[in-house]
Amino acid sequence: MKAVGLYRYLPIDHPEALLDLDVPAPTAAGHDLLVEVKAIAVNPVDYKMRAPKDQVETTPRILGWDVAGVVRAAGGDVTLFKPGDAVHYAGARMRQGANSELHLVDERIVGRKPTTLSFAEAAALPLTTLTAWEGMFERIGISKAGAHAGRSVLVIGGAGGVGSIAIQLAKQLARLTVIATASRPESTAWVRDLGADHVVDHTQPLAPQLAALGTAEMDYVLCLSAIEPYVAQFPAIVAPQGKICAIVGTSKPLDLGPLMAKSATFAWELMFTRPAYHTADMIAQHAILDEAAALVEKGVLRTTMTANLGRIDAANLKRAHALLEGGRVIGKLVLEGF
Ligand SMILES: NC(=O)c1ccc[n+]([C@@H]2O[C@H](COP(=O)([O-])OP(=O)(O)OC[C@H]3O[C@@H](n4cnc5c(N)ncnc54)[C@H](OP(=O)(O)O)[C@@H]3O)[C@@H](O)[C@H]2O)c1
Numbered sequence: 001m002k003a004v005g006l007y008r009y010l011p012i013d014h015p016e017a018l019l020d021l022d023v024p025a026p027t028a029a030g031h032d033l034l035v036e037v038k039a040i041a042v043n044p045v046d047y048k049m050r051a052p053k054d055q056v057e058t059t060p061r062i063l064g065w066d067v068a069g070v071v072r073a074a075g076g077d078v079t080l081f082k083p084g085d086a087v088h089y090a091g092a093r094m095r096q097g098a099n100s101e102l103h104l105v106d107e108r109i110v111g112r113k114p115t116t117l118s119f120a121e122a123a124a125l126p127l128t129t130l131t132a133w134e135g136m137f138e139r140i141g142i143s144k145a146g147a148h149a150g151r152s153v154l155v156i157g158g159a160g161g162v163g164s165i166a167i168q169l170a171k172q173l174a175r176l177t178v179i180a181t182a183s184r185p186e187s188t189a190w191v192r193d194l195g196a197d198h199v200v201d202h203t204q205p206l207a208p209q210l211a212a213l214g215t216a217e218m219d220y221v222l223c224l225s226a227i228e229p230y231v232a233q234f235p236a237i238v239a240p241q242g243k244i245c246a247i248v249g250t251s252k253p254l255d256l257g258p259l260m261a262k263s264a265t266f267a268w269e270l271m272f273t274r275p276a277y278h279t280a281d282m283i284a285q286h287a288i289l290d291e292a293a294a295l296v297e298k299g300v301l302r303t304t305m306t307a308n309l310g311r312i313d314a315a316n317l318k319r320a321h322a323l324l325e326g327g328r329v330i331g332k333l334v335l336e337g338f
Contacts, residue, residue, distance in 0.1 A: 001025045002338045003100035004314050005060030009053045012321045017050065018314040021060055025102050027073070032104045033081055034073040035089075038119035039336040040098055040312055041066035041305070042320040043127050043161060049093070050321065063317075064097035065090050066332075067105075068113050068122035078107050080286060086113040088289060090127035092275035099312060101338050108282050109275050111289020114296035117303055124305035124332035125165065127271060129292045130285055131247055132166035135222060135269035138284075140243035142174050142220060149175035154210070154218040154237065156202060157225035159187035159330045162247060164194055164304040166222055171195035172300045179215065181206075190306075190330050202229075207236045218242060231255065238264045245269050306331030312338050 003023045010017040028034040046063045068088045071081050081087065089110040091098060098105075113122045136142045142153070153170050157163045158180025170176045172195065180196035182188040183203045191199055200209040202225070210216050217239035223230050223246040234244055235258040243265040256266050274282040295301045309316045312335045320333045 001101040003060070003062050004312065004317050005062040005099070006050060007057045007060055009050060009055060011052055012047065012050070012318055012325060018317050018321070019060070020314045023060060023100065026104045028075040028104060030075045031077045031106045031108060032075040033071050033078060033087070033107050033110060035067065035069040035087060035103045035105060036072045037067055037069045037098050037101060037103050037312070039068045039123035039334055040064050041123045041127070041332045041334045042317065042324060044324055045093065047321045047325050062096045062099050064099035065093065066123055066127045067091065067098040067103060068119040069103070072102065074107070080107045081110065087111065088113045088122045088126045088293070090130055090271060093272040094276055099317060106275065107286070109285040111286055112293050114293040116297050120308050120334045120336045121303035121305050123334050124303050125292065125296070126289055128161040128165045128304065128332070130271040130288055131162050131269060132169055133288050133292070134271060135245040135247060136166065136169055136174065136220075139267040139269045140220060140245045140265060142170075142176070144169070144173045146173070146175045148219070150177065151219040152177045152179065152215050153220040153222060154206070155180040155196070156221065156223045156230060158182050158191040158196060158199070160224060161304060161329070161332045162224045163191070164331045165301070166224065167191055167194040167196050168301050176220070177215070179210065179213065179218070187330050206233050210237055221245070223247070226250070227254065228252065234264070235259055235262065238262060243267070304331040305334050308334050308336055310335060312336065
């Protein structure tokens with residue numbers, strides 16, 4: 001089958017950073033589905049996994065963790081899907097990614113594809129939806145049924161892939177007052193269109209901008225960008241007993257001590273945790289993606305795809321990696337077909 005993979009971890013402008021390959025097709029066993037990949041989205045995890053290092057692979061490493069496709073075969077333990085079902089999912093970081101014509105994924109982290117979206121539009125959603133949903137509704141306990149309606153949330157990195165779905169979840173489901181960050185006219189327009197009530201500029205100190213809006217202290221803060229520029233700002237901008245969720249890890253020590261005065265909660269979210277550890281509740285990702293699909297079909301949520309870069313091949317994937325590495329992508333980049 002066709003696949004795009006790597007043997008060496010190289011800068012994206014190196015001719016061998018990503019390669020068009022022909023690799024053996026996998027077969028499904030146990031809880032695995034064999035999925036015909038129709039479309040994929042590209043995420044920062046792809047370029048982070050590809051980041052230059054000395055390691056050399058003997059069999060190609062295949063990246064790609066956002067998929068829409070059709071089930072072609074099912075392992076003996078599969079109960080949730082059958083061949084012919086259209087699905088969307090993010091997958092597991094420790095396994096091969098989905099930049100290949102056929103892909104194996106555990107059924108417990110797969111949801112049905114929203115019927116109202118094309119494969120490309122659907123591929124934009126799963127990884128970022130799982131991240132925003134788990135972060136907001138599970139890690140920091142925002143009510144998705146609207147029990148916290150009227151409370152405030154700051155979405156740092158509002159125009160990115162995760163921010164673009166987090167704003168929708170915060171506005172449409174939780175019914176919070178949403179303040180998103182954006183630093184350019186086009187990203188400001190995008191976050192407003194998705195439902196942000198107010199926009200502040202993350203290149204400037206946040207506290208005075210929030211104070212000027214009359215919401216100096218936020219009930220919830222979603223830090224959807226590198227945490228370093230923000231950690232020292234959290235104590236001022238979080239409300240007493242407020243909650244912060246961050247999704248970008250750091251190797252540097254974080255000084256969270258100043259959050260104690262306000263009894264603020266700090267939580268990490270990593271959407272790969274459930275599949276990585278095969279947690280007893282990993283099937284929650286199946287339920288989240290199915291629920292999200294129903295919300296898309298009802299018109300509550302919309303796709304965050306902003307560009308379809310064409311065929312799934314090394315040249316187009318290199319374009320997507322380079323764009324994402326630039327840190328300026330709005331919404332999601334998608335590729336479709338082989
Ligand atoms: N923990 C998890 O499970 C998980 C899941 C998904 C992603 N992530 C991580 O979360 C991060 C964001 O991912 P993504 O897919 O949303 O990214 P993305 O789509 O690449 O985000 C791009 C957007 O980020 C904004 N931005 C750039 N620099 C910023 C800054 N210093 N502060 C705030 N916003 C900034 C830009 O908006 P402006 O143009 O307005 O500046 C741009 O539109 C990545 O590091 C990714 O690896 C983690």
